[in-house]
Amino acid sequence: MFIFKLLVILTLGYWIMMLGDTLWARKLMRQLPASPKPGGSASTESFASAGLAQPRGTTAKELPLVSVIIAAKEEEASITETVKHLLNQTYPRFEIIAVNDRSQDGTGHKLEELRKWSQGKRQVEVPLTIIHVTTLPAGWLGKNHALYQGFLQARGQVILFTDADVLFQPHALADAVHYMKETEADHLTLTPKIVVNSFWLSAFVQYFFFALSLYIRPWRANIDSQHKHGMGVGAFNMITRQAYDRIGTHQAFAFRPDDDLQLGMRVKQAGLRQRLASGRTQLAVEWYKSLREAVQGLEKNIFSGFQYRVLPAAAGVIGQLLLFFFPFVAIFVLDGWVFWSYVLSIVLMLSVYSLLIQSLIGKIGKELLVFPATVCLLSYIVTRSVWLTLRQGGIHWRGTFYVLEQLKKMKR
Structure with missing residues (x-):
């Protein structure tokens, strides 16, 4: 007894x-706010169409270029919808780099079709770069290598690493860039809405994130005074180019399956400013289709x-x-x-x-x-x-x- x-x-x-x-x-858990509308003056007309809040007199060209990098392996069922959602973003300055990581299904073919489709649409002005990785060097996990290859082709001052099955609402990039600028963050990571199609899967997903939260306490990412515990979510890791270089890029954790978390941890350990927020009104992902x-x-x-x-x-x-x-x-x-x-x-x-x-x-x-x-x-x-x-x-x-x-x- x-x-x-x-x-x-x-x-x-x-x-x-x-x-x-x-x-x-709970005081540290934040919802990603929608970026406010501009004043509507002649000098901010470009922002009115983008739904961004920028100072009067600022032009779209002065916004940071965002390079969205997607690693896709055996993702023929989701990659088309993900890229088309991204092409529909209201943010005026971004590029998409999709990396086909040695896929044996139709992922590469789908990506090439998307490139031809986007080139044939006048209203689609977003550069879409497709990279086909055919071999995996020693010392790398496939996803980490693919994301790094995407980065080598990226031109943006801000890098967004995301997954091939994430659906973005039209203002997602605009909201994220505005929030990064507002908080002066070097790294922003968002938790998406998790789409589930069954009771038992929903129950397990909820418990998994509950247990994970007690284990890693992700809210500590928003405490600027501590530099030991960080957070990264594979669906949305947005980081400045300077910060990414400072943490050693994906080369520093090339063989880690938890690359998203490692990126967030290294941001904190480097003394950089990190923000974690809920992006469930901006992002959605079907994590798994069934409990099995x-x-x-x-x-x-x-x-x-x-x-x-x-x-x-x-x-x-x-x-x-x-x-x-x-x-x-x-x-x-x-x-x-x-x-x-x-x-x-x-x-x-x-x-x-x-x-x-x-x-x-x-x-x-x-x-x-x-x-x-x-x-x-x-x-x-x-x-x-x-x-x-x-x-x-x-x-x-x-x-x-x-x-x-x-x-x-x-x-x-």
């Missing part, structure tokens, strides 16, 4: 601490979040089960003050969950009812990811096998 008393004290203390931290963190696909996708790379170390991964699974799952079991087998302490822990836990999900995703639904099941599912995925990686001696990622010993050497 002593062990249960000790465990409930630790559990209750943890959730009290997390509630306090979350209430404080989510499980299969995460089990390939979630071990990288623990830097391929077994003990931290084991601690993560055990901690989840003891702090997140066991309280739901304890209320059926224990009594007295221990019972009521676990009841209070559950109330605090679900309060933290609700506050974080409202900030990250924007809504709370009946998915909350299956919270314990999603805890078990994520614990299973982490365990299986460790087992598969060790058994295979590496990971299969985007059609390429990477040896574990190489991954460990490049973990920092």
